[in-house]
Amino acid sequence: MKVARYTTYGGPETIAFDDAPVPRPLDGQVLVRVRAAPVTAGDARLRSGVVPRGLGVLMRLAIGLRRPRVAPGWAFAGEIADPGTSSFRQGQRVFGLTGFKGGAHRDWLTLPADGRLLPLRKGLSFEQGAAFFFGGLTAAEFLIDRAGLAPGERLLVCGATGAVGGAAVQIGRHLGARVAATASPANHDLARQLGATVVTDYRIGPPEGPFDVILDVMGKLGWPGARPLLAPKGRLILITADLAxxxxxxxxxxxxGRRVITGTNADTLSAMQRLVDLHLAGGYTPRVGPVLPFADLARAHGLADSFHKPGNIVVVMQHDGSIPETA
Ligand SMILES: NC(=O)c1ccc[n+]([C@@H]2O[C@H](COP(=O)([O-])OP(=O)(O)OC[C@H]3O[C@@H](n4cnc5c(N)ncnc54)[C@H](OP(=O)(O)O)[C@@H]3O)[C@@H](O)[C@H]2O)c1
Structure with a gap:
């Protein structure tokens, strides 16, 4: 099988592929035939080492000084090829997370059956399953748990059509907020389709406030830009924030009398389940942007590096249908 690897910190060309035997699931594990996986902003940052100011040293201490000692690929959608002793069925469609230590950018994957793995809902394609969790988990946790967005509140999403922003607009609207947005002009229609009622070009300026919650995806507005727009008791969420x-x-x-919120979201099974519930209630469906073959992983990373992608980039794995011998 084909397995992606980071060779050093750098551009997309630093990604290599190895041939490896299909892994044999250990006790308590399942074997998944990976069908699709997202290439996220997180994947791009782990590969490039380019992170907001002050966080680079911390990141390298955590994952490797000279090269990222994590495997590419944060999430996946696929089919159970060997359920082991679990209650999953052979052939069942699933989606899940490998997390920031990665490993989803490969053809076959073993992981604990009781880990971050869920049945893929009917009506979601493998591509949508792959795209489901990255922006959605972040938007849901910051809007619901951290900012406590309430029905009738006014929400501004700055950068409204990427993975996080696209999820935030949908979830905000589902929670009963009135949603305004910023996006580049080419994405204004998309922002409206996702649920924003007012959209402006962030290069010109944000919509007129006040807002109860501002979710600043790229951290470009910051406290100085958000302050005049925030209502009393307003909350500013900086999804991208530097160390300071x-x-x-x-x-x-x-x-x-206002609050600034930063941090990272928890990628737990219960958070994943809540996002599935939001989807079933009609409050969230990920937008799939460019879909590329797995062999074009480096090209997908090049797109993710831009921070201007509509929705989520997904790579799809090719399989001939048979289950090969495991290692
Ligand atoms: N805190 C956390 O736990 C957490 C979790 C996930 C992601 N993140 C971070 O969140 C950021 C976004 O991730 P993503 O996956 O949503 O990225 P993405 O899909 O590439 O989307 C980026 C969005 O930002 C917009 N944008 C670009 N430049 C902008 C500017 N100068 N002002 C306003 N908006 C601008 C883009 O709009 P146009 O395309 O219209 O230009 C696009 O909507 C990344 O920095 C990522 O590392 C943090």
């Missing part, structure tokens, strides 16, 4: 902004929000979250 993170420390500032931890040590000094309340400012003029």
């Amino acid at each position: 902004q993170m420390l500032g929000s931890a040590l000094h979250p309340r400012r003029d």
